[in-house]
Structures are given as structure tokens and as C-alpha cells.
Amino acid sequence: MNTSLRAKLGTAAVALSLLALTACGAGEPAKADPSKSPDAGTEATTVSITHAQGTTDVPVNPETVYVFDLGVLDSMGALDITADGVPDAVYPESLAQYEGDEFTKIGSMKEPDFEAIAAGEPDLIIISGRTAPAYEELSKIATTIDLSVDQADPLNSFQDQAANLGLIFDREEEVAEKLDAIEGQIAATKAKGENAGSGLIILTSGGELTAYGPGSRFALIHDELGVAPAAEVKHEGAHGEAISFEFIKEANPDFLFVVDRDSAMGTAGDAASAVLDNELVASTKAAQNDKIVYLDASGWYMVGYGLNNLPAMISAIDAAL
Numbered sequence: 001m002n003t004s005l006r007a008k009l010g011t012a013a014v015a016l017s018l019l020a021l022t023a024c025g026a027g028e029p030a031k032a033d034p035s036k037s038p039d040a041g042t043e044a045t046t047v048s049i050t051h052a053q054g055t056t057d058v059p060v061n062p063e064t065v066y067v068f069d070l071g072v073l074d075s076m077g078a079l080d081i082t083a084d085g086v087p088d089a090v091y092p093e094s095l096a097q098y099e100g101d102e103f104t105k106i107g108s109m110k111e112p113d114f115e116a117i118a119a120g121e122p123d124l125i126i127i128s129g130r131t132a133p134a135y136e137e138l139s140k141i142a143t144t145i146d147l148s149v150d151q152a153d154p155l156n157s158f159q160d161q162a163a164n165l166g167l168i169f170d171r172e173e174e175v176a177e178k179l180d181a182i183e184g185q186i187a188a189t190k191a192k193g194e195n196a197g198s199g200l201i202i203l204t205s206g207g208e209l210t211a212y213g214p215g216s217r218f219a220l221i222h223d224e225l226g227v228a229p230a231a232e233v234k235h236e237g238a239h240g241e242a243i244s245f246e247f248i249k250e251a252n253p254d255f256l257f258v259v260d261r262d263s264a265m266g267t268a269g270d271a272a273s274a275v276l277d278n279e280l281v282a283s284t285k286a287a288q289n290d291k292i293v294y295l296d297a298s299g300w301y302m303v304g305y306g307l308n309n310l311p312a313m314i315s316a317i318d319a320a321l
Helices: 003-026 070-078 093-099 114-120 129-141 154-168 172-193 220-224 245-251 261-265 297-303 309-320
Strands: 046-051 054-059 065-067 124-127 144-146 198-205 208-212 241-243 255-260 292-294
Touching: 046 144, 046 154, 054 144, 065 070, 070 093, 070 154, 070 297, 093 297, 114 129, 124 129, 129 144, 154 172, 154 220, 172 220, 172 309, 198 220, 198 245, 198 261, 208 245, 220 309, 255 261, 255 297, 255 309, 261 297, 292 309, 297 309
Parallel strands: 065 124, 124 144, 198 255, 255 292
Antiparallel strands: 046 054, 198 208, 208 241
């Protein structure tokens, strides 16, 4: 783990201790869930969480947690913590349990069902980019935090997000160990990536093509794993640059990394392999050397940065290089 993250955890732990003393002095009742906390029976406390939309006091080991972000669900799963409420969504196999009726459905990925959420009386609501505009309204119902991953600096942002989850669920050491392992995995893959040649990352959706370069939502491949970009690509926020097949031919990448949005969203459309089956793409080094890499669409597009999913994403690139 890097020094800065350990410093963040240490500072937050001090804040947590001070808040615990304050809560104890005020005689606040405990709010720990024996089924979720390794420290069942500990005194009541909150922890101050700095997130994408401010700083919020959050109960430690909240009993009822509603989560809109699949990356956060993935990280909670890595810590053996289960959410109580989730959105209606197309879940990847790793999160398929949340399709069940035993989990309260709290709206769509973008549009919360405020009535259902209020009826469930959650102790904590966790949102991210797709639900960010609803932050103020959700905060009127229950304690709400926005654990969006910053697309401009995703890895550091993810580390902050994971550290926050460790504090909220009293799993700081487990989170630290997992982040240490991820850093080691990144270093090993980067050593291969820097000598592997150039790469171009594209997303297919309804037959249209979008490219993503350094500093974008899929920039893990370039920024952290060392694969040189095959072309200059513009991007804005989570969006890439609309491109043509001629763009791919001119970029002529050694590796063509492909995310199939239609597959991730469960919508009808030609598979990415069919979209890319043409002479322009076939003329590239990637095609001729069998280096067109179809990434796990759900993992890359829907889940993204999570304590289980990020290692899987890195492993996929490592295997392709």
C-alpha cells in the first residue's frame, strides 16, 4: 500500500476514535449489526467520510444499507458484506444474487424510487455517478454518501473509496491487504505492458464506435498498466471520442481492446465481433496477430473499480499481453 493511503487510514482512525469518545459521552445507543461486524457489541460511533459531494458523519456498521453502485457492491462482496437494497439492473454473474426478491429494489441505476427507499428506512445510502444528481433528495431520507470514482484519477479515487468502506464497516486492515495485493498486481502487469506495443481501447454500442485514451474511464490499460496509446483520443468525463473504422486502421494498434456496451446492458444489437468484422479492422496489426481482446463487458462497463473486479480486470490485460 502506498504511504498516502496508509496516512489517510491512520488519520481517519484517529477521527473515528475521537467520535467514539464523543458518542460514548453523549450516551448514544450502539448501532452495530452482529451479523456484519467483527466487533459486535462495540460502543456506538460514527465516522466522518469525505466523499464526492462533501463530508458526512456515517454510522459504523450500519444495519440497513442501500447501494446504487455495482463497484461498491463488488467491494462489499470482497469484504463479505451484503447490501439490503439495490437497483433493478442487469447484474454480472459475480453479483447475480442481487437479482433476487429478498433484496429491496430501490429504483433504476439512474432513477431512485424514493418511496421504496423511504419505506425501507435505511441507515445508509451509497450512490455514485449515475445517481449523483439525486444526492440532496436522498439525503433527506437517510445518511447518504457519494462514492463515485473520479474518472480523471480513477485508481487513487478508488483507493479512497475502498478506504472509506473499510472505515464504515470496520474492515480497515482487510481493505489495506487487498489494496496492497492490487498494487503488486499492477506493478507486475505494467512491466509487461511497457514492452508490449501500442493499444487502442474502443467501446461498441448499437454499431457505433467510441475510443478511450489516457485519462479516460478505461485508462487503467494506459495509465496504470503501461500500454502505450496507439492514437491521440479526446474524451470528456465518462465519454470517449466517436470514431470510424478508418480511425482504427490509421491508428494500427498492436492490441485492440474492446468493450461491448450492448452486451453489458443486455440490449439487442450486433455483437462487437460482428461490428468489427470488416477489411479496415482486419488490416491492423491487432487483427493480423490475433490481438483483438474482447474484455468482459459487464466487468469493465457496469462494475468497474471494485476490490474483486479490479484484480479481474488487471488479470485480463496481463493475460492478453
